Structure formats: structure tokens, C-alpha cells
Amino acid sequence: GENVEQHPSTLSVQEGDSAVIKCTYSDSASNYFPWYKQELGKGPQLIIDIRSNVGEKKDQRIAVTLNKTAKHFSLHITETQPEDSAVYFCAASMGGYQKVTFGTGTKLQVIP
Amino acid sequence: NAGVTQTPKFRVLKTGQSMTLLCAQDMNHEYMYWYRQDPGMGLRLIHYSVGEGTTAKGEVPDGYNVSRLKKQNFLLGLESAAPSQTSVYFCASKTTGGNGYTFGSGTRLTVV
Numbered sequence: 381g382e383n384v385e386q387h388p389s390t391l392s393v394q395e396g397d398s399a400v401i402k403c404t405y406s407d408s409a410s411n412y413f414p415w416y417k418q419e420l421g422k423g424p425q426l427i428i429d430i431r432s433n434v435g436e437k438k439d440q441r442i443a444v445t446l447n448k449t450a451k452h453f454s455l456h457i458t459e460t461q462p463e464d465s466a467v468y469f470c471a472a473s474m475g476g477y478q479k480v481t482f483g484t485g486t487k488l489q490v491i492p
Numbered sequence: 493n494a495g496v497t498q499t500p501k502f503r504v505l506k507t508g509q510s511m512t513l514l515c516a517q518d519m520n521h522e523y524m525y526w527y528r529q530d531p532g533m534g535l536r537l538i539h540y541s542v543g544e545g546t547t548a549k550g551e552v553p554d555g556y557n558v559s560r561l562k563k564q565n566f567l568l569g570l571e572s573a574a575p576s577q578t579s580v581y582f583c584a585s586k587t588t589g590g591n592g593y594t595f596g597s598g599t600r601l602t603v604v
Binding site for chain 2: 381384386389412414416421422423424425426429469476477479480481482483484485
């Protein structure tokens with residue numbers, strides 16, 4: 381089955397700096413890669429996603445990149461703010477009803 | 493519009509007791525999922541359903557049963573709770589043509 385590895389497990393950045401979280405996946409059949417943000421005491425919330433036919437996608441301060449050949453994908457957050465502090469999960473799926481396999485999470489702390 | 497509602501939010505069980513976690517969604521989503529979240533392990537799929545009356549096993553199904561008698565509800569049962577089932581349980585739903593999951597706020601279960 382699919383295996384998703386995520387690094388780093390914790391990340392501290394100064395407010396205004398950029399943060400990068402990296403993931404790798406194992407199953408070349410995966411074609412959908414969402415990213416979720418989980419705030420304390422809440423369920424994960426989808427913040428951005430990318431499909432395998434796209435190399436990069438941006439939404440304001442966040443962007444995702446995908447390298448299908450290397451089976452790598454990354455989340456980039458620019459101009460970080462204290463409200464970006466949360467746990468971020470990458471994931472991979474074959475789409476449709478197929479299950480989503482999650483990485484182990486990255487706890488991001490933005491220091492004011 | 494409540495989205496995905498999980499009840500209860502917290503529960504403490506004694507080893508060997510049984511209980512049912514309820515997930516209800518009001519978005520007319522076809523697909524529903526139960527995940528457990530443990531420290532350092534991300535979210536792991538327990539069971540899922542692609543429609544009313546259908547269920548399937550996920551990655552970690554042992555010790556759990558599920559039912560989807562109505563489209564809007566997905567029940568997770570523990571027949572004989574064990575300390576290893578101490579976890580935070582998340583329900584999620586997804587529409588057939590949609591992308592990411594909508595998660596509930598979770599149920600924190602402790603088995604003593």
C-alpha cells in the first residue's frame with residue numbers, strides 16, 4: 381500500500397519568514413495530494429491540494445509543488461504569521477473514494 | 493450547515509466495555525471514513541463507506557465494527573475496548589466529485 385513520509389516533525393520559524401514541509405510517497409498510482417492544517421482541539425482542514433498533472437499550485441501565501449518523477453511534494457508558506465501555527469499533514473490518494481494516506485504531521489510554530 | 497458532527501466529544505471506558513461513536517453529516521456526501529489519530533503516527537484509516545449500506549476495511553480495522561444504515565450517519569463500534577484503542581477518532585466525509593475530506597472535530601477516547 382501507499383506510504384507517505386513527512387519531514388520535519390517540528391518546525392519553528394520567525395514571523396515573516398518562510399516555512400517548507402516536505403513529503404515523499406511510494407505508490408506511483410497516487411494522483412491527488414492534499415494538505416491539511418489541524419489546529420489544537422479541532423479536526424484537520426483542507427488548505428490546498430494538487431493533482432499529478434500539475435507541477436505547482438499557489439493560493440495567496442501558500443504553495444505546493446509536485447515532482448512526480450522523484451515522488452516528492454512540498455508545502456511552502458511565505459510571510460508566516462502566528463495564526464499559521466498548527467500541525468500540517470500531507471497526504472496522497474488515487475482519488476475518488478480511494479482512501480487518503482496521511483503523513484505523520486509537522487508541528488509548525490511561528491514565533492512573533 | 494453543521495458539516496460533520498461527532499458525538500460524544502470525550503469518553504472514558506473501562507477495558508472490556510463497549511461503545512458506539514456516531515458521525516453525522518448534512519452535506520449529502522456519499523463517502524464516509526473513520527480515522528484514528530495517535531501521536532507520531534498521523535491519521536490511520538479504520539473503516540470506510542462508499543454509500544448507504546456498504547462498508548469496507550481500512551488499514552487498522554481489528555477491534556472495530558461499523559454500520560451505515562442511513563446515508564448521513566456512519567457509526568463506529570468498539571465491542572470490547574482495549575487500552576490500545578485509546579486515541580482520538582475522526583470521522584470524515586467526501587462528495588463523489590469533490591476533492592478533500594470534511595472532518596469532524598473528533599472524539600477523544602481513553603480506555604483504562
